[in-house]
Amino acid sequence: MTLFRVGEGLPTPARSDGYDFVRKLNASIMDSSKTSSAAAPRANVERLYLRVLATSDLHMQLIAYDYVKDRQTDGESLARLATLIRSARSEAESMGALCLLLDNGDTLQGNPLGAFLAKTEFQPNPMVTAMNTLGYDAVGLGNHDFDHGIAHLARCIQAFDAPVVGSNVTSKELPGLTASALLERDVQTTAGASASLRIGIISALPKETATWNRQQLDGLVQIDPPVSALQQAADQLKSDGADIVIALAHMGIALFDEGEEAQNRVAEVAALPHVDVVIAGHTHLRFPGPDHQSAAGANSDTGLISGTPVVMPGSGGSDLGVIDVCLQRDTPETPWAVSDRVVTLRPLTEDIREDPTVATLADDAHLATRKHLAQPVARITEPMHSYFALASPSPVTALMAAAKRYAIAKAVEASDLAQLPLIAAAATPATGGFDGPGNFITLPSGQLEQRHVAGLVPYANQVWAVKATGARIAGWLERSALIFNVLRQDRSDQMLIDPKVPGFRYDALYGLHYKIDLTAPSRFDAAGRPLPGERGRVSDITWQGAPVDPDQEFLVAVTDHRAGGGGMFRPFEEDDIVVRDNAPLDRALIDYLSLPSLERTVPAAPWQFRPAPGVTAILHTAPNALNHLDDIAHMAPEPCGFTQDGFARLRLHL
Template sequence: MIALSRRQFLLTSTAGSLVALHPFAARAQAGQAHLRILATTDLHCHVQPYDYYADKPNDTMGLARTASLIAAVRAEAGNSITVDNGDYMQGNPMADFIAYSRGMKEGDLHPVIAGMNALGFDAGTLGNHEFNYGLPFLDLVNARADFPVLCANVAKTLGATPREDDLYAPPYAILDRELTDGSGAKLPIRIGLIGFVPPQILQWDRSHLDGKVQVRDIVQAAQAWVPQIREEGADIVIALCHSGIDAGPYAEGMENAALHLAGVEGIDALVTGHHHRQFPGTDFEGEGIDNTAGTLRGKPAVMPGFWGSHMGLIDLMLTHDSGTWTVAAHESTLRPIYERLEDRSIKPLAEDFAPAIEATAQTHADTLAYVRAEVGQTSAPLHSYFALVADDPSVQIVSLAQTWYVAQLLQGTEHADLPILSAAAPFKAGGRGGPEYYTDVAVGPVAIKNVADLYLYPNTLQAVRITGAQLKDWLERSAGIFNQITPGAADQPLINPAFPSYNFDVIDGVTYQIDLTQPSKYDSDGVLVDDTANRITNLLHNGQPVDPAAEFIVATNNYRAGGGGSFPGTGASTTILQAPDTNRDVIVRYIVDQGTISPAADANWSFAPAGGATVTFDTGPKATAYLAEVQERGLNVEPAGDGTDGFARFRITL
């Protein structure tokens, strides 16, 4: 690889003001230098502090806010680099506006790249969502980045060894810089950076990547490339790992491999992501994970949230001896851009970074015009406050649209006479998104921003052909979101927080109950853990018990049909339709076709009685406005006080 030398480190410039130095910088002597690694991850095109779904400013998001923290930290010490850890260009209506409406042509500057260029990033890596719009689009976006975008485990073709792979992107970069030591002397240093992405991209974006790229295991790729970075003279190596932290044993091809990557010799520090969580903190525990020291297997690491919610900061005290640098001490911290107060309000902790705002101002204005365009009307409110505990209108409208669309495409085919079901999940259901992270569309006009709010991801519609037995197991997998409860016991937590809401599929076109007193058949990753478990009861189609041998068509998306979430009945062998349209576009077409939609939930699923047991769950405080509605649909639910972190708590009697 050719070493990169783009600019010198930003040096402290106080201009008459006093700057509080980090202890590493304050006590550094001759031959000692303080290096700061400033990191973002999972920005998902959130540059401006604005929620395009709600169409209002939002102080909990935006690179423009994180950037002001980065600028302040750079002033605290003379030596720093800034890196991004992937999933930067997809994830909100601005991203979709660029990809689907305005488009990209050679020479265009994507707004998130404009924001990152304005801040002066030194390097980045690819995330799995970078592939959502296809490789040609990704190439156009990255062509205007003023920094290298790295990835060591995605190849156009695989060679006999990782070093012989024809890689899609540069696997690593070496930055030639100078560090100012404690005496004021400037000493050269070579900083190696290497990037990784989950191998599951081939599954999640098969339609874009099949036959075009191949992948390597993250750890195996690192074991091959890190020694070469060292051979080329890198003094330290920083891994940009768009992969989460899994405390379980290593398995080849694992999605969340950061902990095991930390064990690769030659890596000095790691930036992790993908999980949309925080490290150090309270989100991860297990052998080799030290939240107090901020280390994974003894190596300093950070996972700085998502959407710009946090800046990750790794401080290294480096010692220079006989021409080489070594890490003498380290510290890992997160700096948030906001604080949630006791009254549930948000207190911003960072101001806008003007260059990032200015660089994206026109696209921001264009996006607002795009998302405000009306496509139809709704006669019933669309909300997701109770989507995890009852049949829900925000999920119902997705299923109605998917069924409508697939029925048209299957006319005249060998599948035309089979019953069509639809699988859909609630995407905005609180969780790590916070107590405001719910869909809430009032009766009246429906705009593109509302459709984007209903369906967050740029999935394409697909359909699978499955048996009744596979249908039941699909629902068993989905029911893993619930904890097992004891009959008759009071106020038991209902939801397993480790289970993502996008894997809670509700299947429309059948009716069923979920028996919470039974153990889950599958764990949160979709692994079979109890073959005898039987949570799904009274599974009926047209009022009759579902025959295990009967066949059904299930409308879903490319992620699920391709095996995402490890649901029974999915995969290439069962996929019978790969539509050219996104699920979101299908919803828009359906609303336009209907003019006015009436997506009242039909209560096709419910909880089985459990001897009067009560369970609790947390949702957004605005759920109270819809309490009577869900009670009318048969859910025995009542307020139960305040939850944690701004949520409201409710109680269900079974």
């Protein structure tokens, strides 16, 4: 635990007709007292107000720029969010409220700017500089902050002015990381008295990070179970005199029972006895709001879980999380206690422009990144896109599979593994989903540049290989097919894709052929547990025209992320990983594309839906997909309007 003391000298609370921060809290307090058998609060009770501002999953989106498409956007960015941060701070100051600004991790990775900074060690990192400029009070770590290696992360941690907290992360390679922080702030109470408030900060990320990022972490970093680590850190902070404890939980709010190896454990964190406020993240969703209406125990209207205020502020700077807390005590000798809280999200609106002070911090790194991304790498003869990749096999996915297969074939050519049938697993990197209708891949015919490769390989993945039997492959395909809703014969226009399942979890296995029956129930529940008596949806699995035997062995090219269980499931064991060389996926893709076109073996489409006459389904895709409907003519696509968030709706005939 590290103590950080700053005297802020905030003014005595005053009225402000333009802002109802105190009014909302006091109204809530009075409402609570009316419904309670306890007596109304005594007049001499001392109160103070705390405002917590939160960001999460910024993913290097410092400015509103799409480096893959090489154009300015009107999308999310920290530079735009800075305007909301300054406004929210000003409001708090006008009411005499103490204001903290916190970040919940996944900050240093996520776009080509972050990758370029890590590979070149361009200094200073403009995201860190921007967060220092905005005056963040504490920063937590997310799983993707490890993606570019420990050395890069260590340099960034050292550059932060604020404490960087990791309660379940231990490493001698990260000397600037602290297990907890105790911030001490001078405040004014409602009685006009000066007081010192001690705020404890704890932070944790999923334990699975150690497996997802083993390439960077093995032997260097220990990651403990998050909930128990947070409990221990919170208990210690309270023992050290913390008046309030805030948990930066880089985890989501579970939308279904995730089983024994759950990643999204915010509900458990919110129930910890000494945790008063929780900042959530990781899943890129929002809370409070409609994203979590199906989450057990979570109040999507009030933002409370187990009575604890929780905020999840989207991703990329899409929203500013705001938690307003009222603390009170009977006498100066008694401890402060949370008496009420109000949780809100402030989304970016069209009228909000980038803060020029923050935006210009990216100028040098931005120009250097664009110059790097403009470098030519290869040529392709036909354009490609991912508009329909979740409805029909996509050339983009086939390209990724071919690059992986080529890399592994070279790696094993002189070994006994070369005797095994070689197939490749590939997920399409951009299929809309949570990130909106702009989240699709488009590759022009002709010259490809580094920026196109960056769009195809958004993460610092390696190409590995696993051994897998036919039986394991069948289960793998069934788990992947959970992305598709079970369609009923008596209903029309059902949604094809389950919105709770992100597109990157859908693996296609190139080299095989198989069918998916959308009208059949799955063999597994949402957490991947077998359902008794269900035969499943995937059938007719063949290799080179022959049925795959359950005991038949294959060599499967995968990413290290999937080999480590990334995507909520792991279809094989540790001993099944047989190739784990240092083979970056982006390098493998460039090597494959550098081959003469005649030497590029493009794998055949591996899967198709089993015909379901009379059944239709709705696919959400990019508006520009309407110019490419001939690509899925076999599904007789019919445009049927647009969603509120800009997706084109297509009716597909199955």
